[in-house]
Amino acid sequence: MTPYSLAFYMDVVTTGTVLGARPTDSPDRVAEVLGPDFGENRFGDTALCRDYGLAEFHWDRACAESPWSGHHFTVHVHRLGYRSHTKALVGDALRARYGRFSPRLRFQKLRRLLERRGIPLTEIPEYPSNVPYYRTFWQPDSHVAVSVIGTYGEYSTPDDLRVGDVYSLQAPVSFDEVAWRRGRAG
Numbered sequence: 001m002t003p004y005s006l007a008f009y010m011d012v013v014t015t016g017t018v019l020g021a022r023p024t025d026s027p028d029r030v031a032e033v034l035g036p037d038f039g040e041n042r043f044g045d046t047a048l049c050r051d052y053g054l055a056e057f058h059w060d061r062a063c064a065e066s067p068w069s070g071h072h073f074t075v076h077v078h079r080l081g082y083r084s085h086t087k088a089l090v091g092d093a094l095r096a097r098y099g100r101f102s103p104r105l106r107f108q109k110l111r112r113l114l115e116r117r118g119i120p121l122t123e124i125p126e127y128p129s130n131v132p133y134y135r136t137f138w139q140p141d142s143h144v145a146v147s148v149i150g151t152y153g154e155y156s157t158p159d160d161l162r163v164g165d166v167y168s169l170q171a172p173v174s175f176d177e178v179a180w181r182r183g184r185a186g
Contacts, residue, residue: 005080005101008094009110009169012075014119016142016171018055019093023171024070030057035093053089054079054101075169077105081160105166107148111137121146124178125185133157134167143172 012018021033027050031038039051045064050057055075059068079089080103090101111121121137124145134157135150147167149157161167 004099005105006110006113008098008101009075009077009105009166010113010117010119012169012171013110013114013121013139013144013146014117014142016139016144018057018073018075019097021057021073022070023057023073025057026070027057027059027068033093035091037091053091054094073171077166077168078158078161080104081158104161107137107146107164107166110146110166114139124173125181126150127181128184138173138178140175140178143174145170145173 016022019033021030025033027048030050034052034055037052041049041051043049046061048059048068054077055073057073058071060071061068080101082089087095094101114121119139119141121139124136124138126134126136132151133149133153135148137146137148138144139146146169149161149163149165149167151157151163158167
């Protein structure tokens with residue numbers, strides 16, 4: 001049995017979902033899964049972000065009359081470093097399923113457990129503005145990217161994380177984006 005929050009992260013990387021909520025699901029469907037407690041940000045009539053604390057889901061649409069189209073989600077692991085808000089940050093749905101969450105996630109531990117289950121992570125090039133502070137690893141079946149602290153940088157990385165800690169998980173990261181990153185890296 002994998003303890004607590006580690007099981008959650010493994011599920012996200014393996015399935016490309018948060019408790020079964022896919023990045024392409026509607027705002028109503030995500031609220032069914034994660035609950036009604038979220039902050040909402042709208043950017044005009046064409047972009048929407050719902051912040052559930054640990055996870056954020058993003059949608060866009062062509063115009064106000066069009067339905068929302070799921071764009072991506074991000075699991076902000078780094079937010080757990082602010083220990084005083086962990087319970088509220090995680091939310092009832094995640095706590096009910098996974099229990100307590102640790103303030104940090106070590107990448108090597110996550111990677112080792114995933115590899116034991118036959119779920120490989122491949123390093124892909126980082127965006128130039130994030131080098132050398134972050135490294136990104138990608139799971140090609142679920143299209144999940146794992147952002148990891150590569151080196152400490154004042155004002156570039158959180159003070160409460162160490163080198164090798166997971167910063168965030170994001171999905172989907174498509175084959176096209178990975179190819180684009182690789183093409184830019186040369």
